[in-house]
Amino acid sequence: MNNIKGYICSCCGKYHDKLPMSYGNQAPYHWYQISLEEKETRCEINSDICVIDDRYFFIRGCIEIPVAGMLEPFIWDVWVSLNESNIKKTIEVWDIKGREEKVKPMFGWLSTSIPCYPETLNLKTMVHMRRVGVRPFIELEPTEHPLSVEQRKGITMDRIKQIAEQFCSESRSF
Numbered sequence: 200m201n202n203i204k205g206y207i208c209s210c211c212g213k214y215h216d217k218l219p220m221s222y223g224n225q226a227p228y229h230w231y232q233i234s235l236e237e238k239e240t241r242c243e244i245n246s247d248i249c250v251i252d253d254r255y256f257f258i259r260g261c262i263e264i265p266v267a268g269m270l271e272p273f274i275w276d277v278w279v280s281l282n283e284s285n286i287k288k289t290i291e292v293w294d295i296k297g298r299e300e301k302v303k304p305m306f307g308w309l310s311t312s313i314p315c316y317p318e319t320l321n322l323k324t325m326v327h328m329r330r331v332g333v334r335p336f337i338e339l340e341p342t343e344h345p346l347s348v349e350q351r352k353g354i355t356m357d358r359i360k361q362i363a364e365q366f367c368s369e370s371r372s373f
């Protein structure tokens with residue numbers, strides 16, 4: 200997680216010494232809806248891929264948002280669904296050098312409910328594979344949804360502070 204200098208939080212009034220430049224969670228929304236006992240039999244998950252009931256497939260990627268005046272983007276670390284043939288292709292090339300050339304952009308439904316926006320579940324995305332070791336780039340369908348607008352137009356550090364303040368009252372993962 201990247202961090203930028205600290206700030207006084209308008210949520211709790213305290214000084215936080217780090218302004219996070221990314222947030223994410225460990226699993227897609229659907230995984231959290233399944234009870235602990237059922238997870239054992241129905242779900243397979245690692246840090247990048249999740250399979251539920253052998254028929255729902257998810258991959259983890261980055262929604263990158265340009266930040267005014269910064270070289271590094273702000274990142275929502277999210278999950279998106281892929282269909283069976285695309286997840287197979289993805290797994291086949293996972294460790295192969297040049298994999299980003301071997302897999303065309305793939306359609307996925309956003310499968311993370313991100314706070315700070317109107318509902319983000321099931322927004323349409325395209326998944327762009329990147330070189331080995333780098334999570335795929337997630338491109339939102341160009342719509343008027345605020346998250347999509349922010350990805351196209353970028354945000355300011357003030358918006359990043361506002362997001363941090365919202366996360367202060369919620370939990371860091373979501």
Ligand SMILES: [Zn+2]
Nearest residue numbers: 208210211367
């Ligand atoms: Zn705070």
